[in-house]
Amino acid sequence: MKLLLTITCLIFCIAVTFGQPMDSIGFSKTRLQSGKYEINRFGISKIKLKNKPPYRVTDNIAKDEKIVEGIITIFTGWSSSSASEEVLLIENQVKLIGSNKKMDFPVQISGYYEKYRDRVDHEDGSHSMETMETYNPYWDEGAEGLIQENNKTLGNFVFRPVNMVVDSIGYWKSFPGHPPHWLTEKLDSYGNYDAPMDFVVDITLEDQPYTLVYSGEYYHCAIIHHQQMIGYWQDAPFTESIHSWEKRIHPYLLLPVGSSDAEAQQTISLLTLGLSLARNLVN
Numbered sequence: 001m002k003l004l005l006t007i008t009c010l011i012f013c014i015a016v017t018f019g020q021p022m023d024s025i026g027f028s029k030t031r032l033q034s035g036k037y038e039i040n041r042f043g044i045s046k047i048k049l050k051n052k053p054p055y056r057v058t059d060n061i062a063k064d065e066k067i068v069e070g071i072i073t074i075f076t077g078w079s080s081s082s083a084s085e086e087v088l089l090i091e092n093q094v095k096l097i098g099s100n101k102k103m104d105f106p107v108q109i110s111g112y113y114e115k116y117r118d119r120v121d122h123e124d125g126s127h128s129m130e131t132m133e134t135y136n137p138y139w140d141e142g143a144e145g146l147i148q149e150n151n152k153t154l155g156n157f158v159f160r161p162v163n164m165v166v167d168s169i170g171y172w173k174s175f176p177g178h179p180p181h182w183l184t185e186k187l188d189s190y191g192n193y194d195a196p197m198d199f200v201v202d203i204t205l206e207d208q209p210y211t212l213v214y215s216g217e218y219y220h221c222a223i224i225h226h227q228q229m230i231g232y233w234q235d236a237p238f239t240e241s242i243h244s245w246e247k248r249i250h251p252y253l254l255l256p257v258g259s260s261d262a263e264a265q266q267t268i269s270l271l272t273l274g275l276s277l278a279r280n281l282v283n
Contacts, residue, residue: 020228022254030251032238035279037251042264045098049272051279054135056113057087083114088137092276096265102150103269105276107159109143112136139197139281147205147273155205157212159277162198172200172213175229176222183218183234189247193237195219196281203270214274216281219249221274223267231255231267238279 029038035049092105114134137143143159162169196216203210214221223231236249253271255264 021257022232023257023259025253025255027251030236032236032251035238035275039253042259042261042268043099044096044265044268046095047268047272048095048097049276049279050093050095051276051283052091052093053283054088054090054109054111054137057089057108083112086111086113088113088135090137090280092273092280094269094272094276096268099261099265101265101269103272104148104151105145105157105273106148107143107145107277107280109137109139109159110141111138137280147203149269155203157204157273158202160200160202162200165200169198169200172211172224173198173215175213175224176215176218176220176232179215179218179220183249186247186249187218187237190237190239190249193239194282195237196278199277201274201277203273205266205270210270212270212274214278216278219278221271221278223270223274231271233268233271233275235275235278238282 025039025041027037027039030036035051037047038045039047088109088111090107090109092107094103094105095101096103112135116132116134118130118132139159140161140163142161142164145157145159146153147155147157165172196214198216199214201212201214203212208225211224212221213224219235219237221233221235222229232254233251234249234253235251253268255267259267
């Protein structure tokens with residue numbers, strides 16, 4: 001009852017600030033670690049987020065050099081490594097089950113890549129090579145990406161970390177509103193966890209401008225269109241730690257009252273872009 005009253009107060013504050021009443025839509029079930037949400041609204045039964053590890057778009061290490069290093073490792077047992085700065089690609093995908101909507105958010109970002117090689121000796125006297133790859137995307141330098149629906153490109157976006165919008169971050173962070181006391185109290189009960197940074201995403205979708213604001217401290221994001229907040233997603237740390245029902249943060253959405261299925265699906269898709277990027281930051 002206390003939680004319901006708090007959410008109702010939050011909705012009222014947002015409606016007064018941004019001039020439109022909002023509906024609170026809870027998820028019937030969530031699996032945060034795997035990025036799965038059950039909703040049963042707006043023609044959607046489930047929302048599934050899928051994050052893939054980064055891989056290299058460019059390769060600045062000569063192919064012959066890598067072959068030689070591999071041969072040396074196998075025959076001598078000496079470990080070897082190679083490193084370079086690369087253009088990395090990170091693929092994110094969201095499926096809105098029920099609406100047959102599949103969104104892809106590929107992100108291109110600069111980063112550091114290192115490959116380590118070590119020889120493995122087997123009992124039969126044979127050898128094999130074990131490799132380990134490390135990717136370190138430079139998120140603090142920003143990134144760019146595309147918005148694709150069912151393999152068709154509909155728009156693009158620019159990721160800007162807080163250090164790039166330091167002069168205006170206070171303005172952008174004002175859109176989700178001041179975090180309620182119950183949220184900060186419950187986050188404290190989660191203990192230690194890796195939190196993503198605050199960021200802003202400039203979006204162009206079908207020639208329309210949108211701005212997404214994400215708070216890594218409070219795990220919520222908002223979509224802004226023509227100076228109006230048109231969607232809000234309160235999430236929780238991406239962990240499966242066991243909490244009591246009272247202490248657990250239960251994710252929910254805020255959408256304008258009377259949103260059509262098409263409007264809600266588009267807004268939810270844009271919000272999942274923010275969630276996907278946030279998950280990239282803690283992987």
